Amino acid sequence: MELTRRNAILLGASALLVAGLPIHATASTDDAIAAFTGGAEVGEGDITLTAPEIAENGNTVPIEVSSETAVEIMVLATGNPTPAVATFKFGKLAASRSASTRIRLAGTQDVVAIAKLEDGSFVQATSAVKVTIGGCGG
Amino acid sequence: MASGVKPRVKVPKKAAAGDTVTIKTLISHKMESGQRKDSDGNVIPRSIINRFTCEFNGENVVDITLEPAISTNPYFEFEAVVPEAGAFKFTWYDDDGSVYEETKEIAIG
Amino acid sequence: MKILTGALLATVLTASFVSADPVDDTLILNEDITLVTRTAAPAHLSDAFDEVMSGWLFRGTETRAMQADDFDNPGMIFVEKAQESWDTVEGTEGKSCASCHDGMESMAGVKPTYPKWNEEAGEMRTLQMQVNACRTERMGAEAWGYDKGPAINMEAALSSVSRGLPMNVAIDGPAQSTWEMGKELYYTRTGQLELSCANCHEDNYGKMIRADHLSQGQINGFPVYRLKNTKLNGSHSRFKGCIRDTRAETYKPGSAEFIALELYVASRGNGLSVEGPSVRN
Numbered sequence: 227m228e229l230t231r232r233n234a235i236l237l238g239a240s241a242l243l244v245a246g247l248p249i250h251a252t253a254s255t256d257d258a259i260a261a262f263t264g265g266a267e268v269g270e271g272d273i274t275l276t277a278p279e280i281a282e283n284g285n286t287v288p289i290e291v292s293s294e295t296a297v298e299i300m301v302l303a304t305g306n307p308t309p310a311v312a313t314f315k316f317g318k319l320a321a322s323r324s325a326s327t328r329i330r331l332a333g334t335q336d337v338v339a340i341a342k343l344e345d346g347s348f349v350q351a352t353s354a355v356k357v358t359i360g361g362c363g364g
Numbered sequence: 365m366a367s368g369v370k371p372r373v374k375v376p377k378k379a380a381a382g383d384t385v386t387i388k389t390l391i392s393h394k395m396e397s398g399q400r401k402d403s404d405g406n407v408i409p410r411s412i413i414n415r416f417t418c419e420f421n422g423e424n425v426v427d428i429t430l431e432p433a434i435s436t437n438p439y440f441e442f443e444a445v446v447p448e449a450g451a452f453k454f455t456w457y458d459d460d461g462s463v464y465e466e467t468k469e470i471a472i473g
Numbered sequence: 474m475k476i477l478t479g480a481l482l483a484t485v486l487t488a489s490f491v492s493a494d495p496v497d498d499t500l501i502l503n504e505d506i507t508l509v510t511r512t513a514a515p516a517h518l519s520d521a522f523d524e525v526m527s528g529w530l531f532r533g534t535e536t537r538a539m540q541a542d543d544f545d546n547p548g549m550i551f552v553e554k555a556q557e558s559w560d561t562v563e564g565t566e567g568k569s570c571a572s573c574h575d576g577m578e579s580m581a582g583v584k585p586t587y588p589k590w591n592e593e594a595g596e597m598r599t600l601q602m603q604v605n606a607c608r609t610e611r612m613g614a615e616a617w618g619y620d621k622g623p624a625i626n627m628e629a630a631l632s633s634v635s636r637g638l639p640m641n642v643a644i645d646g647p648a649q650s651t652w653e654m655g656k657e658l659y660y661t662r663t664g665q666l667e668l669s670c671a672n673c674h675e676d677n678y679g680k681m682i683r684a685d686h687l688s689q690g691q692i693n694g695f696p697v698y699r700l701k702n703t704k705l706n707g708s709h710s711r712f713k714g715c716i717r718d719t720r721a722e723t724y725k726p727g728s729a730e731f732i733a734l735e736l737y738v739a740s741r742g743n744g745l746s747v748e749g750p751s752v753r754n
Binding site for chain 3: 278280281282283285286287288358359361362
């Protein structure tokens with residue numbers, strides 16, 4: 227490829243895309259999902275995961291899960307040494323099927339929320355979170 | 365019992381029957397993940413709160429399983445229905461067997 | 474070609490970051506008190522700044538929100554701990570802080586004036602030094618280690634009851650010589666990187682330093698709960714960290730140098746609201 231200005235920019239941009247791609251789900255993530263769903267198919271639908279696009283520090287990342295009909299929601303951090311984060315079970319007196327917490331992310335990665343709905347089906351939502359490195363050595 | 369563990373909860377003092385209330389909870393706890401090493405290179409053993417529950421007059425609101433990826437000083441926010449006057453009971457379960465409890469009364473009015 | 478691509482990539486990366494300028498936002502504490510996070514620079518700083526800004530304006534949305542509510546602010550856990558030690562009798566005199574001072578709220582207005590000259594002792598005192606003077610002289614208790622848990626918790630608690638009041642340290646009269654020493658330190662380059670406080674926080678605030686935003690380095694929010702280490706951090710410990718990062722030998726928390734630097738840096742924020750315990754990354 228001849229290096230023209232345009233090509234160089236394209237190259238730079240594609241390198242950025244590759245570098246910015248979230249880490250693919252690991253085997254342990256798949257295992258955790260399978261254990262939760264019992265191998266059932268996971269679709270899309272009644273589950274929302276809210277997480278910052280850029281987290282200022284991976285030690286404390288605020289997230290929220292929300293659904294209309296979930297009985298249980300599992301959160302996984304696919305790029306952590308162990309992906310499990312938390313599982314929320316909603317009881318009879320839960321006014322909504324939503325909850326917020328603060329989590330640890332080992333680096334830039336996908337956070338996944340999988341909900342078991344009242345009808346027994348499973349849905350999932352994914353959020354890519356960029357974890358920044360601090361100014362002076364963290 | 366892990367040292368310096370102190371639960372805090374925020375619940376309105378009053379609600380109308382059938383109202384939805386927002387509850388915030390925070391417990392001071394290191395949440396040692398089991399992934400860190402000390403200065404000698406030995407793994408610091410995991411020591412976390414592994415479960416948190418909230419009940420109202422004996423009925424479950426939420427039951428949460430915590431893993432080491434929950435941040436230091438675990439924080440939760442959720443919503444509950446208040447069908448009648450009574451008390452919220454919050455319980456945190458520590459890896460070391462300790463159980464921390466907090467109760468908050470709520471009046472109807 | 475590799476080098477060229479690298480350079481271009483760096484440009485793309487830099488350009489892809491949004492500006493590191495301070496945000497346009499208002500800090501309202503507990504939906505009640507509006508804090509001053511931006512105000513006219515004090516007279517002594519007029520050559521350097523028109524306006525002084527709290528570090529709060531340089532943080533992300535989630536971090537800013539965490540500080541705006543006392544329940545969401547994890548720093549308040551440590552304030553509660555200090556409230557307990559405030560009421561605890563210690564030492565040979567059978568006294569607690571509360572024995573002399575009543576409630577913690579009675580200390581509102583104290584934090585904004587520290588570091589402060591103590592005429593009787595003939596020395597410049599930080600708030601932690603004053604607390605320790607009370608402990609050793611009035612309570613007959615042991616002094617707390619500088620910036621250590623109990624001391625930093627108490628500083629945070631004393632700060633919390635002054636939130637919303639403007640920082641107002643005196644820099645003239647008996648304070649002047651210490652203030653001059655602090656100013657000298659602020660502009661002195663240290664370490665292998667040969668950086669002074671001013672190189673980052675005066676010349677380059679509002680720019681990125683790696684993936685982070687450089688603030689003006691104000692200390693009106695100290696003690697600070699950092700998301701990084703999930704505990705309260707004192708201003709002297711922050712100074713130590715900064716100087717260490719210039720690859721220099723540092724001074725110790727509680728040293729004469731850091732007392733002077735605290736006075737000087739505090740004076741650069743005169744007029745900003747006391748925020749401690751604030752939340753930063």
